Amino acid sequence: MSANLFTELECARFLRKKLIARWSGDELVLYDQESTTAHCLNRIAGEMLLACEHESSPIEVAAALRENWPEIEAEVVHASLIQMAAAGLLEATMKEECDSPSRREIIRKLGITAAVALPIVVTSVLIPSPAAAASCAALTQPCSSTRPCCQGLCVAGLCV
């Protein structure tokens, strides 16, 4: 590992957002109240996310994961963390003293090249409003913003 890259892995910091989480077997299901989005992560991605309890560097996260994944590399962890930050699960920051455009560029490139190296799985769905997750009104039935029409338009409170 080059000295530059080592510095980058030290500088990057990741903090997990406030999410509601629950393990289901080997998957971690999460809900983000802010974005009303639910996510599903596989085991390695889930543990990686949970390791970012404080502003953690990729090196620290990799060290925490080595108990279960002894071979894991900080560069690959870094790329995965960037991927999870892009999915809105983590807040990515960096130490002020090493923040520079060139450094950001290195991280961006690292993210692109290393993202394929680790089999993390992130699936996300946007949770609809309660009304959208429920029944709609049939033609000629009363409708409103909380009870949309199944087809046609809601005109003067009736589906036409």
Add this chain to the structure above:
Amino acid sequence: MGIFGLKIGIRVRDPGVLESLLSRVPVGWVPLESASVDRLYSVVTPTTRRANLRHLCVLYGDHGRLTRTEELEDLLEYFESDLDLYIAANSREILCIHAGAVNWKGHTILLPGRSQTGKTTLVAEFLKSGAAYYSDDFAAIDQSGHLHSYPRDLSVRGESEIQRVQPAAVSMVLFTEYAQGEHWNPKRISPGQGILRVLENTPSTRNQPEFALQMVGNAITNAEVHAGRRGEKEQTVERVLNYLDR
């Protein structure tokens, strides 16, 4: 009244309307004496009839007007739908999933899906093949993860001949919608992915995410989850039942 841990108030101008309204409330409500309610419905119906005037029935939910219609039946439909949704989004005693559900020889099948995805059609086909009925709209999950029929008074809809079954754990979850020319050839998906997709069809997810996540997790952790487009209902149901009978 008290229903699934919620306090619901109903106020009417004409006491004769009350019985019709109560017949649309899920079975199991109890009268309550309380100075406050979680949601108040008010129904204003015309008291006198005059020629050349429209006589409108108006339904309010808390302070907002929900609907205004000449037909009381339409108002009752709206009331039922709004109350179901309110319970589904706010109850902490049961979790309501927008789903069809049937039981085949002890296997409980959950069919989550939005309106117009063919849930009712598929449920009807399962029933034709001899399955027992839980739900064609809302399925209710209790604290132990067991699936119940939504406690609707089916006689109101002329469906009193439908036999309900005892609460049971969910054994299979099917995510499907009709697509012309397709054949039912679903892929098995992981329980976590299944939880995600059930949450999409759970009205309380946004209001009570912790509760919804826990309840959905309890309900489907041990279930097989399959997803895929389906063609004709007869072929789909036959394949599902053959799979369960294997």
